[in-house]
Amino acid sequence: MVEIELNRVCPNVFEDIDIQSEVWNTSLHIDQGGRYQVMAQSGKGKTSFLYFLLGLRSDYKGEIYLNQKKIPEINEQEWVLLRKRKISSIFQDLQLINHLSVAENIGLVPEYADGYNEALIRDMLRVVGIADKWNEKVKTLSFGQKQRVAIIRSLCKPFKLLLCDEPFSHLDEANTKLCRALILKRLDEERAGIIITSLDGEEGMGLKTINL
Amino acid sequence: MKRLFFKNQNTWQFIIALIGVVLGLTLMLLAVQLFNKSKNYGEASELLDDNTLVVQKKIGRGAHLGIGKPNFTSLQIKQIKDLEFVASCSAILSNKFEVLVQIDDPIIPSFNSNIYLQSVEREYLDIPSEKFSWDTSEKVVPIVMPRNFLIMLNTFLSASQLPRLSEDLITSVKMNLLIGKKGQRDVYPATIIGFTNSFSSILAPKEFLNWANGKYTIEKEDMRSQLVVKAKKGFFGLLEKYLEENGLESSSEQLFIERLKSGLSAGIMGVVSLAILTLLLSLMLMIQYLQLILSNCTYEISVMLRLGHTVDKIRNVFLSYFSIVFLLMSIISLITFYILAQVIENKLVASGIILEPGVSAYSILALCIVFITFVGAIFYNATVRIRAHF
Numbered sequence: 001m002v003e004i005e006l007n008r009v010c011p012n013v014f015e016d017i018d019i020q021s022e023v024w025n026t027s028l029h030i031d032q033g034g035r036y037q038v039m040a041q042s043g044k045g046k047t048s049f050l051y052f053l054l055g056l057r058s059d060y061k062g063e064i065y066l067n068q069k070k071i072p073e074i075n076e077q078e079w080v081l082l083r084k085r086k087i088s089s090i091f092q093d094l095q096l097i098n099h100l101s102v103a104e105n106i107g108l109v110p111e112y113a114d115g116y117n118e119a120l121i122r123d124m125l126r127v128v129g130i131a132d133k134w135n136e137k138v139k140t141l142s143f144g145q146k147q148r149v150a151i152i153r154s155l156c157k158p159f160k161l162l163l164c165d166e167p168f169s170h171l172d173e174a175n176t177k178l179c180r181a182l183i184l185k186r187l188d189e190e191r192a193g194i195i196i197t198s199l200d201g202e203e204g205m206g207l208k209t210i211n212l
Numbered sequence: 213m214k215r216l217f218f219k220n221q222n223t224w225q226f227i228i229a230l231i232g233v234v235l236g237l238t239l240m241l242l243a244v245q246l247f248n249k250s251k252n253y254g255e256a257s258e259l260l261d262d263n264t265l266v267v268q269k270k271i272g273r274g275a276h277l278g279i280g281k282p283n284f285t286s287l288q289i290k291q292i293k294d295l296e297f298v299a300s301c302s303a304i305l306s307n308k309f310e311v312l313v314q315i316d317d318p319i320i321p322s323f324n325s326n327i328y329l330q331s332v333e334r335e336y337l338d339i340p341s342e343k344f345s346w347d348t349s350e351k352v353v354p355i356v357m358p359r360n361f362l363i364m365l366n367t368f369l370s371a372s373q374l375p376r377l378s379e380d381l382i383t384s385v386k387m388n389l390l391i392g393k394k395g396q397r398d399v400y401p402a403t404i405i406g407f408t409n410s411f412s413s414i415l416a417p418k419e420f421l422n423w424a425n426g427k428y429t430i431e432k433e434d435m436r437s438q439l440v441v442k443a444k445k446g447f448f449g450l451l452e453k454y455l456e457e458n459g460l461e462s463s464s465e466q467l468f469i470e471r472l473k474s475g476l477s478a479g480i481m482g483v484v485s486l487a488i489l490t491l492l493l494s495l496m497l498m499i500q501y502l503q504l505i506l507s508n509c510t511y512e513i514s515v516m517l518r519l520g521h522t523v524d525k526i527r528n529v530f531l532s533y534f535s536i537v538f539l540l541m542s543i544i545s546l547i548t549f550y551i552l553a554q555v556i557e558n559k560l561v562a563s564g565i566i567l568e569p570g571v572s573a574y575s576i577l578a579l580c581i582v583f584i585t586f587v588g589a590i591f592y593n594a595t596v597r598i599r600a601h602f
Binding site: 054056076079080081082083084085089091095096097099100104108109110157 | 215220511515519520521523599
């Protein structure tokens with residue numbers, strides 16, 4: 001499980017602005033296994049928030065605790081373990097390698113979740129309508145298709161917390177529904193929590209809303 | 213993972229670096245091999261230690277006119293013996309009869325040459341006394357051959373388009389000493405038991421030379437033109453200074469080999485410098501190529517780290533790639549080096565210089581050191597640059 005605690009956190013870029021929200025400059029506790037959506041308009045720091053949680057950026061004031069440990073105190077080995085087994089992410093820019101195929105991109109995860117193998121992953125691709133793209137280079141796919149590949153890649157590995165940065169932004173309603181269902185299935189299988197950022201809010205996922 | 217990082221890279225710089233590595237490694241291997249072999253040339257079986265010199269008078273025009281004789285008097289020998297930095301000194305005994313060496317062996321054409329025999333007290337020679345002794349009951353005379361003689365013999369064989377003889381091989385060649393005047397020569401079979409750079413004449417056991425001088429002598433006067441002088445430990449410099457100040461010199465044979473070796477060494481040092489320069493440049497090019505790939509793969513490395521891969525795992529992809537490439541280049545260099553070394557050693561043999569056969573262990577050691585240094589540089593560079601993306 002992953003438990004998160006924020007204590008008067010404020011991104012450096014907002015330092016001169018008297019910003020107040022349910023995340024910035026206040027205390028926030030995110031339960032282990034909790035399911036949340038972080039809602040805000042563009043430019044309010046949704047992506048920054050997820051990057052802070054992943055330890056990829058540290059340009060903020062205040063303190064963030066991951067499982068009772070301050071983020072700057074988490075060492076390299078601990079981050080590797082967190083990213084490999086505990087926290088899975090869907091980035092807004094997807095973080096796919098364009099010159100590799102869909103199969104190769106998915107194969108980049110260090111290990112698959114318990115019971116998962118190539119057949120099951122291909123089945124997940126089939127569910128979201130891109131099974132025929134298995135051997136296609138990612139650069140030949142549309143952004144919506146790439147987004148679904150990134151979602152599948154994040155779901156096929158073990159995790160206790162799924163961080164998603166506007167994961168359905170380029171998907172139509174039908175594909176969004178399919179992806180939501182797949183994510184919820186995997187959350188249940190892994191008994192994991194989720195933090196999902198969104199402009200308008202995600203319906204039908206039973207998420208608690210945090211306004212940024 | 214290799215496809216992830218190495219696909220779509222511009223390989224021109226890498227190819228140039230690889231050519232440089234092969235060139236540099238080959239030159240380095242050759243230089244170390246020749247340097248080491250030329251350094252050891254003639255030293256393995258040298259009979260005199262570093263503190264001992266064969267000394268003679270400097271010959272000027274006067275000597276030919278009978279002024280300033282090259283012989284040492286008993287008084288002169290005693291004066292040298294009494295010097296505080298001299299441990300011991302004695303005259304070298306020479307033959308007082310005509311002697312020829314005859315090679316009588318089917319593996320080389322018949323060969324005769326007038327020679328000189330010499331002998332010194334056994335204390336100066338690093339040969340077991342049972343090996344280098346003679347009495348009238350012995351049929352075979354043990355001898356020590358000057359290397360110059362072997363060089364001369366090999367030059368003769370080369371001119372006759374025949375294979376040259378190594379030191380090992382010539383020890384098994386049948387050889388006779390022909391002693392006495394023309395028409396009345398007695399034959400004494402001889403066997404080579406060692407080689408020397410310090411004497412210009414063939415060395416025979418003192419017992420044999422005394423006996424032969426008694427039996428065949430044609431000169432009454434004792435020829436004491438050379439002395440063997442041993443300096444006390446740590447005083448060799450003083451002995452050299454004394455020789456210089458008193459119109460004496462060390463035997464030209466010792467100097468010849470030293471000059472040959474020092475000439476070879478100077479040439480080889482030039483090749484070593486060129487090899488080091490080429491290697492450094494090409495290794496720098498390879499490390500720059502690594503840095504270029506790491507810069508081009510910033511995005512890919514970030515993705516891998518975000519997915520939960522370790523710095524070590526990513527670094528090992530680069531390390532194994534560059535190590536394998538370097539290993540292949542080393543193998544190519546070793547093969548090129550071996551062929552070139554054979555060609556060069558054959559040329560040296562044609563000039564009468566036979567070096568020890570085989571690949572020098574120092575060459576392989578040098579290759580290992582370069583390999584370890586290179587792998588260390590790749591390890592360090594890759595680790596630092598990948599960790600920066602964590």
